[in-house]
Amino acid sequence: MSDFLVARLRRKYRDGQPIHSITAYDYFTALLAAEAEMDFVLVGDSLSNVMQGHGTTVPVSLDEMIYHTRIVARHFPAQRVVIDMPFGSFKADTQETVRNCVRAFKESGCGAVKFEGANESNIEATRILTEMGVPVLAHLGLLPQQVNSEGGYRMQGKTEKAAKELLRQAKAMQEAGAFAVILECVVPEAAEMIKRELKIPTIGIGCGNVTSGQIIVVHDILGMLPGKAPSFAKRYAELYGTAIEAVKQYRDEVGSREFPELGTDNAVPEQKEVLPAEHTPDRPAYLRS
Structure with missing residues (x-):
């Protein structure tokens, strides 16, 4: 199967095969993902929580994201490593978003970039980046970087209006060139509707089993830290x-x-x-x- 992320996911999506992914942040977690033959890994801004000990994903910097992604890309097939763009590196200005994404893509050696949300700046940046040859993974639903303004972590798409808005955003990112979309904590009914209406894979976290695939924070499934994991994360070990x-x-x-x-x-x-x-x-x- 192709080592290039977009081709691999398209093939699995076409064949109706579930897509599997975890986060990775360093040599150890990259090796775990490689040995387990994950379809792709996300160097998530969740490293702010699980690697740096912060309470939210907001503090981690772009330089730190590039540093960790470079490590992961040495020990997992680099074409299937996705870098998560951190808070403040995108969204406010299209050209700044493009510059930061290109820098992250080049300096980390990864195969794709991801950023949260689907405002006009993100949609246009996705179009430009795709034309440049930088694959973009969209992220909709619960947006952890906005936890301070949203007042907490809550399920998304619970009303018909909210579900239709998520679908509108997903279609806009698809049309702009996103190769897949992560749906986080979207109620299963809305997640299933979005999957049905899109022509690209949906990767779920906290959405039930209705999406084209799943992604999870590796620390949550392996019990690598004290405390309770999110309710949607199954513990497979207590490391x-x-x-x-x-x-x-x-x-x-x-x-x-x-x-x-x-x-x-x-x-x-x-x-x-x-x-x-x-x-x-x-x-x-x-x-x-």
Whole structure:
């Protein structure tokens, strides 16, 4: 299957195959996505929350997004890495949006850009970027960057009027050239209607199983942080708790002098290289082609 994101998603959409995606932010999460053979990864502005510890996605900068995306693109097929444009880098002015997106696209080495919303500036920027050869992933419904003005995280499209407005926005972004649209926390009835009316894939998060595919924050499904995950995220592992117990065991074994254990390699390497000459692990099988 093609390594280029737009072609891959079009093919799966045409064949009626669900599209799967997760977020990735660094070497570790990029490797997870590569080994699990995700269709694409999003270097989301959610790194403001899960990597930097902020309460919202607003604080992360464009420079930081480019830095993290560059790392991910080295360890997951770069053509299928999407960079999330952060708060303040788009929307207010079309030309500024285009400049920032082109910069992010070039400097990060990714395969597409994503930004929230469908105001006139975003629609025109999508048209220009698509003509330039920069693929655009749209994002409608709940827009986390607007949480301060919206007063919280709420389901979208609950009324007929709201659902029709989301459809209007989705069609406008489709006509401007967006290759797919993320629908976040849109009620299933509205999400299904939008999917039915569009000719491009809809990627859902918190919309039920009615969309063309799903995307989720990797930390939420792996239990990588303390606290509750969003209600729509299924926990497939509890890595945070497992890691805490492992570090506590290390602490206890150092305290009791069980580690390092005499007579083992972790005590004295003895005539062996402390690290292999090439410390970087082999590239995942998914990247060997």
